[in-house]
Amino acid sequence: MFPTRIQLSKKTWDRLQFLQTKTRLTPNVLARTAISLALRDTHTATINQSKPEQIHVINRDVLFGDQEGAFEALIRQFCFEKNVNADPQTIIRSLIDSGLHKMGHIKSPIDLSTFFYKSKSTTYSQKRE
Numbered sequence: 678m679f680p681t682r683i684q685l686s687k688k689t690w691d692r693l694q695f696l697q698t699k700t701r702l703t704p705n706v707l708a709r710t711a712i713s714l715a716l717r718d719t720h721t722a723t724i725n726q727s728k729p730e731q732i733h734v735i736n737r738d739v740l741f742g743d744q745e746g747a748f749e750a751l752i753r754q755f756c757f758e759k760n761v762n763a764d765p766q767t768i769i770r771s772l773i774d775s776g777l778h779k780m781g782h783i784k785s786p787i788d789l790s791t792f793f794y795k796s797k798s799t800t801y802s803q804k805r806e
Contacts (some may be wrong), residue, residue, distance in 0.1 A: 679737050679741070679745065679748075679749055679765055679769070680737065680765055680766055681736065681737050682734045682735070682736055682737065683734070683735050683736075683737060683740050683766065683769055683770070684729070684732040684733075684734055684766055684770065685708075685729075685732065685733050685734075685735060685770055685773065686729030686730075686731065686732060686733075686770065686774075687729065687731035687732065687733055688729070689729075689733075689770065689773060689774055689777065690704070690733035692777050693707050693708060693777070696777075696780065696783055699783055699784055699785060700783060700785065700786045700788075700789065701786060702786065702789075704735075705735065705739050705740050705741075705742065707777075707780070708735075708740055708773050708776075709740070709741065709742075709744065709748070710776065710780070710789070710792070711772070711773045711774075711775070711776025711777045711779070711780060712748060712751075712752075712769070712772045712773055712776055713776065714775075714776040714779045714780065714792060715771075715772040715773070715775040715776040715779070716751050716752070716755055716772065718779070724761055724763050724767060724768060724771045729770075740769075752765075752768060752769070752772070755768075755772075756768065779792075780792075
C-alpha cells in the first residue's frame with residue numbers, strides 16, 4: 678500500500694522542521710506522532726484531495742522506520758472504517774497535516790506528554806515522581 682517515496686507539501690515540511698527546533702525530535706518521529714494523533718481521533722481526521730504545488734519527498738523507510746507494518750495496518754483500518762478510497766500519498770499527507778494541527782501548541786518536548794497520558798492535567802514531571 679505505501680509508496681516508496683512520500684510527497685509532503687512544503688508547508689507541512691516547514692511545520693515539521695519548526696517543531697523539530699522546539700522539541701529536538703526529527704521530522705520523521707514528529708510525523709509518526711502526528712499520524713498517531715490523527716488516527717486516535719478519527720472523527721476529526723479528514724482526507725484533503727488537493728495536490729501540493731511545492732513538495733518535499735521523504736522515503737518511506739525514513740518516515741516509518743521499523744514500524745512501517747504497524748502504520749500500514751492502522752491506516753488500512755482507518756480507510757476501511759471511514760470508507761476512504763484515496764491515493765495512499767494523499768491519505769498519509771492528510772493524516773500528517775491533521776495530526777500537526779493538533780500539535781500546534783507544542784513549545785517543548787515536555788508538551789508532547791499531554792498526548793500520551795490519559796489525564797491532560799497530569800504532567801510528565803508529576804508522573805516521574
